[in-house]
Each structure stands twice: as structure tokens, then as C-alpha cells.
Amino acid sequence: MCGFKPPWHCKDQEHRKDLVPMRILQTLLSFVLIAALSTEAEAQPSFNDAVMGYAYVNPAGSLQFDHLYQREGTDVVSLHPLTGVHTVQFHQVVPQGSFVPMASWAGSSTRGCTIRGYGFGLTPEFTTHRWATIHCFDENGNSLNVWHQVMLVDEGSANGNNTKLAFTDSQEALPSGNFLDLSNGSTHNPGGGSTTLTRLGTGQYHVTFNDLGAVMTHGATVQVIPYSVTEPRACRVDDWTLQFAGSNNARVRIHCRGLSGSGLVDSRFVVLLTSTEPSSSTAASAAFPGQSTAATTWTPVSGPDVHNPHGDVEMRWDPGPSGGSHQVRFQWPSDSEGGVVFASPVFESLHNCINSSPHRPSTESADYIYVNVVCLNNDGESSTSSFNLLLTEVSSQPLPDHIFSDRFEP
Structure with missing residues (x-):
């Protein structure tokens, strides 16, 4: 009898023979685990x-x-x-x-x-x-x-090879000589090239991610937020491309404004390019085209810069009492948690866009996540023009000591 000793300590030879299949199984399981870990290690970050x-x-x-x-x-x-x-x-x-x-x-x-x-x-x-x-x-x-x-977003991989996003902090509003190399700042460019800022004029900038287009080939949307310690600012995307002038250089054009009537103003800003296609299962993004007369019924949105891992993306225009708003819905599992969503206007005459949190109205289908977006012209009126939308919903496993708290200071 072996008692409570491990089997490999047994003196009984017949019992050892019984262990041969178990050892083979253990060896096979080891190979399976190693292969799984290798696959995980080689997986492209999302x-x-x-x-x-x-x-x-x-x-x-x-x-x-x-x-x-x-x-x-x-x-x-x-x-x-x-x-x-x-x-x-x-x-x-x-x-x-x-x-x-x-x-x-x-x-x-x-x-x-x-x-x-x-x-x-x-x-x-x-x-x-x-x-x-x-x-x-x-x-x-x-x-x-x-x-x-x-x-908060970072590079998403220890070796910097995450090609699903690129970002930079412009660092300055008025760079010396109207040009600044941003590569050594808070920047991620998985293309491996430099990232630069060019000031075209008051409140007008080009951000160039050199060689980004070689690794982020499609499915990108752009978000921008002004950085200002004291003064109110609003920055927006004017246009962007992942292959500027036939090259692999991605270029984003950004305009920044002050309060109503103050026009273009110089501003520091943060810009984020995201590609949620094809590996991400808990993020969606879409570039919504401008329309002179938007449909008031749910209309599918498609194109290379539209991605939802769970199905359709649709939008409609709600005239509403306050001038109207875009309503967007993403087909999404009904048992999923909440998340956050970010809208950026993409049009020269737009000032900014505001958006709701992702939600599931009781009067609508539970199989969709809904987002309301209001885009404002420079005169403060609602617009049906273009905007980008990024929906992020990452759920962590609850931990016994998981703490979320509110602290307030006078």
C-alpha cells in the first residue's frame, strides 16, 4: 500500500504500470499548455x-x-x-x-x-x-x-508592437519654427517612424505618424481632446488619412477654437487613432458621414472605418425640440456591462460634439447599445455633419477586494 504518498513513491510495480497512461496524459497536457501559452504570447495586441x-x-x-x-x-x-x-x-x-x-x-x-x-x-x-x-x-x-x-490608454504591449492604436500629445501650441518632433514625448507610433507636429496657422495643425500606414492599414477613427490648464478650448478633426500622398505616413489635420466668436486659437491637444478591427471583441468604432438631410429611421452604416465585432452599426436623426441629435446603435450582447464612448467632430465648420454614455433604453431593443450625439456648429446650432465614435467596453473579473470609491476635497 502507498498510503498518502504520491504515486511515484510507490513500491508496488503493478501500481506503476497503472500510472503509465497517466504519465502519457500528463505529458500531452504539458505540450498542449505550452502550445497555448505560445499562441497567447504571439497573439497580436488589440x-x-x-x-x-x-x-x-x-x-x-x-x-x-x-x-x-x-x-x-x-x-x-x-x-x-x-x-x-x-x-x-x-x-x-x-x-x-x-x-x-x-x-x-x-x-x-x-x-x-x-x-x-x-x-x-x-x-x-x-x-x-x-x-x-x-x-x-x-x-x-x-x-x-x-x-x-x-x-487612459497606453501602448498595450511591452514591446510597443500594438498596431491597433497610435497617439500623441502635441506638447505645445506654438512650436518653435512651427514644427516639432513629438517622438520622445507621450507618443506611440507602431509604424516605427517619427511623429511630428506642424503648425499651419493660428489653431491649425498637421500631426504626422510616419510609417504608421504600413501597419495600420484600415479601420481607423480619430479622437482629439484639447489640453488647456486655464482657457476653454475646443479641438476637432478636420480630416485624416493613413496613406498621405501615396506614402505610408498617416496625417491628421486638426483645428482648435476658443469661445463663441473668438475663432481659431492655438491650443495644445491629445490625438488618438484607433483601429478596433479585427481582433477586439469589446470595442467598436465608426466614422459617420455628414448628411445634408439625415434619415429619421434606423439606417445601416458601413465602410472601411466602421467596425462592430457583434454585428450592425446603425444611425438615425432625431429632430427633437433642441435642434436635433444623432442616435447611434451598436448591435451588442444584452448581458454585457456598461462602458464609455467618445465622439469627435470631423468637419471644418463644426465646433464640437457632445455624447451620452452607452446605454440601453427600456423602450428599445435590449440587443443594442445606444449612444446619443449632438454636434454643434460654431453658432451653437445642431448639425448633421460628420463625426467619429469610439465605444470601449472592457470588463475585468471582479476581485474580493475590488474597491471603487469617491473622495471629495473642499
Whole structure:
């Protein structure tokens, strides 16, 4: 008898013979596990891998728990020190190389929101965190508490080979000589080339990701958010291409404006190119074309810059009492969690776009996630013109000590 000893300690030869098939099975399982790990190691990083964390915050600064994600499964904290100013901290999250924030907002009286700062910090208890501060304001530039969404993204792979996104911080509004190499800043260009900023004139810029088009060949949309510590700003995408003038250089044209009537102004900004096709299963993106008269019934949207891993993308125009809005829906599993969504206008005469959180109205099909988008002309009226939309929904496994909290400072 072997008692409680492991089988390989048995003295019984007959029992050893019985173990031969088990050892063969163990060997086969080892090969299967090694192969699985190798496949995982070689898998192309997706946009999901680049999401460090996101949060949806109400006007009072409280986190909405159905719209939270933190890659490390640790604490997410909301600070609300001043009217219109919110800081979201993602505790103990470790970036894979450079990272940048992205933000969006919802509210008809909102002129917009800007990034006020982002970076690395320590709490008084010496807990590390990455943070982003958002400043929102009304038509007159007065600070305004408003719903907003914020997300931090990084390179999404330790070796920088994630071709599903590219991003950069312009670093300056007025670069010396109207040209700046951004390659050594908070930038990710998986094409391997340099990333540059060219100032064309007041508030007008080209951002070029050299060689990006060789690795990000299709399915891209562009998001932009102004970076301003004090002054209200609104930045938008004018146009973009992944192969400028037949090259592999991706180029984005961006315009920035101030308050109503102030016209173009110089502004620092953050720009994000995303390709959610084909590997991502929890992110969708779409470029919506401008229409002089938008359809009021659900109409399919398609094209190389439209991707939804779960099915259709549709839109309709709701005339509405306040001038009208776009309604967008993504076919999506009904049991999925919430997430965050970001809209950027793409048209010369547009000022900005505001968007709701992703939601499932009780009066609509539960098999779709819905997003409302209002795009504003420079005179503040609703527009049916072009915009980009990025939907991100990454769900982490709940941990026993998973903590989400709100902290407020006077």
C-alpha cells in the first residue's frame, strides 16, 4: 500500500504500470499548455490591451459603478476639488510605455471640456496612481459641473508592437519654427517612424505618424481632446488619412477654437487613432458621414472605418425640440456591462460634439447599445455633419477586494 504518498513513491510495480497512461496524459497536457501559452504570447495586441482604465462621472463627481474599468483590478478614485474640475485616479495601474488620456462629455449647456493635466502620482499613503484632470465649462467659459467620461490608454504591449492604436500629445501650441518632433514625448507610433507636429496657422495643425500606414492599414477613427490648464478650448478633426500622398505616413489635420466668436486659437491637444478591427471583441468604432438631410429611421452604416465585432452599426436623426441629435446603435450582447464612448467632430465648420454614455433604453431593443450625439456648429446650432465614435467596453473579473470609491476635497 502507498498510503498518502504520491504515486511515484510507490513500491508496488503493478501500481506503476497503472500510472503509465497517466504519465502519457500528463505529458500531452504539458505540450498542449505550452502550445497555448505560445499562441497567447504571439497573439497580436488589440485595442483592449491598451485600455488602462476608464470612468464615467456625474456632475457631483461620483463614479458610476456600471461604467468603470481598471486594468489591474484596483482602486479607482474621483476627486472633485473645484466647480467643473474633476480628477480620476487609477491606483496601482502600470502603463506599458507612454500613455495619454481621452475625454468626452454630455450636456446641452456645455461648451466643452479640456484635459487640464495627467500623469503619475502618489497618495499620502504612498499608493501609486495614474491620473487625469478634466475641466468643463459653459458657453461663456464659466466652470460647469457636468457628466463626463475619461479613459487612459497606453501602448498595450511591452514591446510597443500594438498596431491597433497610435497617439500623441502635441506638447505645445506654438512650436518653435512651427514644427516639432513629438517622438520622445507621450507618443506611440507602431509604424516605427517619427511623429511630428506642424503648425499651419493660428489653431491649425498637421500631426504626422510616419510609417504608421504600413501597419495600420484600415479601420481607423480619430479622437482629439484639447489640453488647456486655464482657457476653454475646443479641438476637432478636420480630416485624416493613413496613406498621405501615396506614402505610408498617416496625417491628421486638426483645428482648435476658443469661445463663441473668438475663432481659431492655438491650443495644445491629445490625438488618438484607433483601429478596433479585427481582433477586439469589446470595442467598436465608426466614422459617420455628414448628411445634408439625415434619415429619421434606423439606417445601416458601413465602410472601411466602421467596425462592430457583434454585428450592425446603425444611425438615425432625431429632430427633437433642441435642434436635433444623432442616435447611434451598436448591435451588442444584452448581458454585457456598461462602458464609455467618445465622439469627435470631423468637419471644418463644426465646433464640437457632445455624447451620452452607452446605454440601453427600456423602450428599445435590449440587443443594442445606444449612444446619443449632438454636434454643434460654431453658432451653437445642431448639425448633421460628420463625426467619429469610439465605444470601449472592457470588463475585468471582479476581485474580493475590488474597491471603487469617491473622495471629495473642499
